[in-house]
Amino acid sequence: MHMELLDVVDEEDEVLYSQERALVHEKGLRHRSVMFFVQTKDGSLLVTKRSQDKKFFPGYWSVVLGGHVTSGDTYEETLEKEAREEIGTFGDYRYLGSFLKDIPEEKENVHLYSLTVDPDKVILSDKEFEKGIFLKFNEIEKRRHQHRFLPETDKVLEILNSSKLY
Numbered sequence: 001m002h003m004e005l006l007d008v009v010d011e012e013d014e015v016l017y018s019q020e021r022a023l024v025h026e027k028g029l030r031h032r033s034v035m036f037f038v039q040t041k042d043g044s045l046l047v048t049k050r051s052q053d054k055k056f057f058p059g060y061w062s063v064v065l066g067g068h069v070t071s072g073d074t075y076e077e078t079l080e081k082e083a084r085e086e087i088g089t090f091g092d093y094r095y096l097g098s099f100l101k102d103i104p105e106e107k108e109n110v111h112l113y114s115l116t117v118d119p120d121k122v123i124l125s126d127k128e129f130e131k132g133i134f135l136k137f138n139e140i141e142k143r144r145h146q147h148r149f150l151p152e153t154d155k156v157l158e159i160l161n162s163s164k165l166y
Helices: 021-027 075-087 137-143 153-162
Strands: 005-009 015-020 031-039 045-050 065-068 092-103 106-116 129-135
Touching: 005 021, 005 031, 015 021, 031 075, 031 092, 031 153, 045 137, 065 075, 075 106, 092 153, 106 153, 129 137
Parallel strands: 031 106
Antiparallel strands: 005 015, 031 045, 031 065, 045 129, 092 106
C-alpha cells in the first residue's frame, strides 16, 4: 500500500521534515494544502456538499475545493492534481493569497486560488461530493445561513472579496 507523505512545516512555510499523512493528522502537525474556488467566466462559483464519507466535516457545504500538498510537490502541482481528481478538468488559475488554518482538526498553511473552468466540463467526484451547484455570490451568502459550511468559509470569502474578482 502506498504511504502518503506530507511535509511538516512551520508558520513561515519552511519544511521541517516529512511524515506519514495519518501521523501528521494524529499529532496535529502543521502541513501544506491548497484550496481553490471553481468559477465560470460569468462569475458563478461552484458550491459543493461534501460526501458523508469524509473524515472531517462530512455533509458540510463548501465554497472551495482542495487537498493536501504531498511531500515534494508544489502548491501549483497540487492545485492541478486536485482539480483533475475532484472536478475532472483544469483551467486558468490565479493565486489569491495564503493563510494559516488553525482549527482543532487541522493546522495548515493554505494557498488559495481561483480556477476558471467551463462548467459543462465539470464532473464531480462522487467519492468527494454528494452534490454541487454553481451559484452567484449573493445566492451563496443567503445559503450560508441555511446550511452548515466549512469553518474556513468566512476566511476564504474574505480573501476572494479583497482580490477584486467580485
